[in-house]
Amino acid sequence: MMLPVIFIIPLVQLLILVNAANMEMKHIKICIMDNDLSSWSRLITGKFGNSKFFTVQSNTFSMEEARQQIENGRADMVLHIPPGFERNLVRENKAKTQLLFNAINGTVAGISNAYATQIIAGANREIIMEWYGNPKTQGGVAAINIIPSFWYNPDMNYKIFMVPAILVLLVTLIGMMLATLNIVREKEMGNIEQINVTPIRKIHFVTGKLLPFWIIALVMLAIGLLIGKLIYNIPMLGSLPLLFVVAGIYLLAMLGFGLMISNGAATQQQAMFVMFFFILIFIMMSGIFTPTDSMPHWAQTINYLNPVSYFMRIIRMILLKGSGFMDILRDFIILLCYGIAVITLAVFRYRKVS
């Protein structure tokens, strides 16, 4: 019964979550409103059409219609090239294009804007070259040539960013949730009384309860890594043994938290809710989707207490960038102390008498 579950859960999570949790902007639906219809405006709209990030959804000439497209969700953005664009560009040396975004999802809008700006800048360079022939002599004005390069992930594949995060989620849920519910179930059913009157020492009881989940979670991680490699071909640049050592330590901390919750909860429902609450906050603050650097300072300080954020950072560093032991030394030591502290405290606080 348990065995198929161990295989199926990581498979389903990796298949559905990785595909669903996708901030990769590949099909930004754009509505083009080209009121100039000049060769240069066509150059720009053509660039959007050819870009792998944008899908041209519709063409229109009226602002009314363009806004409606955004309102009913048929377009995510509008590119508006006003009439006289090319003429202004030649006569006044500058011309405007307007970009309208549906910014309810601020992240998506921000990233779409970044891509759109890059495309327009590229078109601008081409236009300048076409006009002056040679980019180096653009009318005697100095320019800086900006060459971006994206290391570790030149294709900007969001999935290789997400797979390690889903693995963290998997290990956390299995390790913490199953262990906690298991102990609380004994309590709710009344079995715990029977165990409490046996001569078993509490350290043995707790170890006996937690160790299977510790092992199961690590096995899940191995299976998850295998699936990630087979399906998504995620890079594994660093040392896998190191990753498993870190995961083992991380699980100590999470199992410790689970044990503390089970100490306080009387029913499975309570335990479930308390856990749901903490896991939600831990995971959201861990940098799973958003960089932790852009959080306010007080939140970054709180994050020192968030075990998930350490593991989230380390697993990505090891897998995607090939970081070695010395690179993660600081996080490693903190996580180690933290894990030992939490699990010791939890075991110490566990009472055999109810």
Add this chain to the structure above:
Amino acid sequence: MKHFFGFVRKEFHHIFRDRRTLIILFGIPVAQMLLFGYIITTEVKDARIAILDHSKDETTRKIINKLASSGYFIIAKYLSHEQEIEACFRQGTVKEVVVFEPDFAQKLQNEKMASVHLIADASDANSANLIVNYTGAVINDFIAKENTSSALPLQIISEPRMLYNPELKGVYMFVPGTMAMILVLICALLTSVSIVREKELGTMEVLLVSPLKPLQIVLGKVTPYIFLSFVNVITILLLSNFVFGLPVRGSITLLLAESFLFISLALSLGILISSSTSSQQMAMVASMLGLMLPSILLSGFIFPIDNMPGWIQWICYINPTTYFIIILKNIMLKGLGFMSVWKETAILAGMTLFLLGVSTKKFKVRLG
């Protein structure tokens, strides 16, 4: 009717007695709103970058100062070798390295063109993209100011306008999602667990032989949760209005009516789950995996549905939360009226009728 009210009162007592669950119930939306409002942002702020300046002249120093004072970046390191870049990224201390080519100022002076290389750690692709874009903007801005005497030729200025959410705040997206999530949590999960508990403990038999009709038992069970849901919806709306300055742009009556529709849908899902499961744990797992996860991940709450592969989009479109979130966004954020959401409303209403039909039927079967 008196019996019925007595029963409802008992249910309220049950709920209020479990303080811990109650606190969490109200804590989740508040914590989530605060988290998303203040903490979860993708904007570039204080991104740590390193500089590799092969030229070390007046111009590069000026650009570096500009980058440092822009507020987007913290210059964490100065490198002297290309080889150090890799180590920097591996330690995760910086997210981007700005490399100036040798004789930068001279080239800019003589050849009117100098190169700067932006190397980003794209293991986080989206942040890398934003950071590179911001760096480019700062550098372009610098050169444009240097050139004030002779304007840049043929410059295309793109003016972005962010509709509905000019400051790109995360709350705008998370208010509708949080509302949908908490309604699923209370209505589907709690209701199913509370009904199954009666079954598991054997007290359901007692209720069934009482003078209450089966319909009244179900209604009595769900009434307190309807009440709790509305309190939560109003808490969320007040928080978003007073703490985050996000008013409801459309009609509040319409919003509450749509919420009520969704609440009935979630309740019928909860009743359905409770009549198909026999233990609390099963009910919990079914509502967590079958309802909570999809309503967070497969509903357009956090991740845009258009990005997903086709077969997952299908799942999204049979997920009622998807429609509720569209409705909420249209009413709350875009300020549109009923005409813009009638299709989604009709789908939700249809789903509710169907589920209510199935669940009452199943409930009756169990009684027989």
